[in-house]
Amino acid sequence: MLIRRHILALGLAGALGAAGLMPAAAHDHLKVVASFSILGDMVREVGGDAVDLTVLVGPDGDAHVYEPTPADAKAVGEADVLIVNGLDFEGWMPRLLDASGFKGKMIVASDGITPREWEGEEEEGHDHAAEEAAGHKHEGEEHAHEHGAFDPHAWQSLANGVVYVNNITAALAAADPDHADAFKTAGAAYAAELATLDGKVKADFAAIPQASRKVVTSHDAFGYFGAAYGVEFIAPQGVSTEAEASAGEVAKIIEQIRAEHIRAVFVENITDPRLVDQIARETGAKVGGELYSDALSKADGPAPTYVKMFEWNAAALTAAMSGS
16 A cells, blocks of 8 residues: 555656646645545545545445435535445435536446346246235345345455456546556556455465355345355345344344354444344354444554455454354
8 A cells, every 4th residue: 555655646746846836735636535435445545645535434334324414515516536336325326416516527436347136126926016016025125126136235346346446546547647647556556456365365265164154244245245255144134234134034044043053143333233142142153243344444443444354354254164
């Protein structure tokens, strides 16, 4: 990270020195707004001190239930570039855009990834429209409809993280051509770091027997992680933290934990721990700790950056699965 920022600083100093200018004030920098903390960290890694960054949903914040503020509307209205996750993750964004009068360029960081379909929205042989008319609801369906047909948590695969970084790099370079080379150099170094970590995480999980790679988490944010690294995540909540697990769902998970001898359950930094605690008490499974799904930790926490978040989550999961 320090190397990338040094590269950016040199690029910025060189451009200003060639023009015979003093360093620009902060308000002269490219104004960038990122919708939540993970995207914000990616922007910092690529843009460094050459961007004036605002992050809407900060560390430990829950973007599923976020309510934008007047200050958010002001920041978005003044932004040159707005970077969002997409895949219907930021359900509040259209209202914020309307309120802000945003005239800049909006970038969808997840463009180019292969999205995971939200499982459970359609079941063969069921006429959901007729059953809804009769007053019946299907578990997970309300939140699948609310967030669209696809799981939005695509950053939970490091390979997808590389796609995010490439999109952010291209956006910053296009918006600020004077610093495009510095952005591209920093972006390429960061993408290479993520690719190296991706290989390490795959190797770490491959060393654990497949039958042991099962954990319970508090909401369904790790589908991409599971697909990338061969881990089965079982969640009592759906894709959104707004969901409330039914008694039947919880009972099924408790039964599954007992039948399959699942060793650990995890709470996430954006969710209420009581449900996970209840499941642990009733099954004897160990609470493996806290995972970071939709938000980074604060600066003094264990996951203040995207890289550290992945390292923390992978270490916690592998330790729980191996019984160490």
